[in-house]
């Protein structure tokens with residue numbers, strides 16, 4: 001499933017980017033060597049970042 005249809009970025013690609021340290025939407029796009037176009041996916045990618053960060057915080061506690 002694509003998280004960004006404009007750039008054909010799959011959820012797993014975005015998750016891989018986030019797990020590699022991409023902590024911002026821009027960093028996820030940079031990791032995927034793409035740029036936002038319509039920006040409809042920005043909120044979804046931000047939510048994915050928040051979820052991964054929350055999971056990492058819970059794991060650290």
Ligand code: FES
Nearest residue numbers: 004006037039041
């Ligand atoms: S869906 Fe990601 S830039 Fe359009």
